[in-house]
Amino acid sequence: MGQNTLIVFETYYGSTKQAANRIAKILAEDFNHDVTVHNISKDQKHPEIENYDNIIIGSCIYNGSWASHAENLLNKSFDGKNVGLFVCSMFAGEKSLYRKAYVAYLETPLEKHPHVKPIAMEAFGGRVPNKEYPEQWAENVASKLPEFTTDNRTIDRVEIWAKELGAKLKDILVTETTTM
Numbered sequence: 001m002g003q004n005t006l007i008v009f010e011t012y013y014g015s016t017k018q019a020a021n022r023i024a025k026i027l028a029e030d031f032n033h034d035v036t037v038h039n040i041s042k043d044q045k046h047p048e049i050e051n052y053d054n055i056i057i058g059s060c061i062y063n064g065s066w067a068s069h070a071e072n073l074l075n076k077s078f079d080g081k082n083v084g085l086f087v088c089s090m091f092a093g094e095k096s097l098y099r100k101a102y103v104a105y106l107e108t109p110l111e112k113h114p115h116v117k118p119i120a121m122e123a124f125g126g127r128v129p130n131k132e133y134p135e136q137w138a139e140n141v142a143s144k145l146p147e148f149t150t151d152n153r154t155i156d157r158v159e160i161w162a163k164e165l166g167a168k169l170k171d172i173l174v175t176e177t178t179t180m
């Protein structure tokens with residue numbers, strides 16, 4: 001039987017949803033996982049964590065922070081679960097800003113949640129729909145990008161990460177069953 005995997009994500013403009021769905025497709029098709037994808041932006045009542053082997057949490061980044069529902073999930077207990085985390089943000093989509101984004105949006109928030117020990121985490125690029133972004137974005141984000149852009153999603157990196165994650169989870173399962 002395949003592993004049970006829950007992917008919960010929060011999105012405002014859809015790029016985190018796209019990444020979540022791509023990860024789900026790869027885990028289901030290439031690694032035979034039974035995957036549930038849940039959009040916590042639309043429905044805060046997410047499936048019970050207890051029912052899954054693997055929990056993957058994805059968040060969009062606004063003004064330097066995770067979206068609140070996704071961030072709240074980090075307070076849950078993940079005992080005995082394999083946890084994966086990802087974020088989508090414009091800075092993470094720029095080579096020169098990627099490392100800073102990884103630290104600011106993954107390593108730093110995790111310091112507040114030391115019980116969460118992800119087996120994998122990654123920061124991907126993002127997108128804001130053309131003409132729909134507020135002034136704040138233009139001032140706080142666009143002005144810091146090396147070049148003006150509204151789309152620097154890195155879906156190829158999402159796919160690579162999903163494949164690495166699938167392989168890692170397969171190894172963990174093999175280790176568990178051979179040491180039982």
Ligand SMILES: Cc1cc2nc3c(=O)[nH]c(=O)nc-3n(C[C@H](O)[C@H](O)[C@H](O)COP(=O)(O)O)c2cc1C
Nearest residue numbers: 011012013014015016060063064089090091126127
């Ligand atoms: C008001 C606003 C604030 C943002 N703040 C940040 C930020 O602090 N750092 C960053 O890297 N990207 C920032 N972004 C870009 C978003 O992270 C990016 O658009 C991401 O793809 C959003 O994910 P979503 O499409 O799932 O909502 C911001 C975008 C907006 C509109």
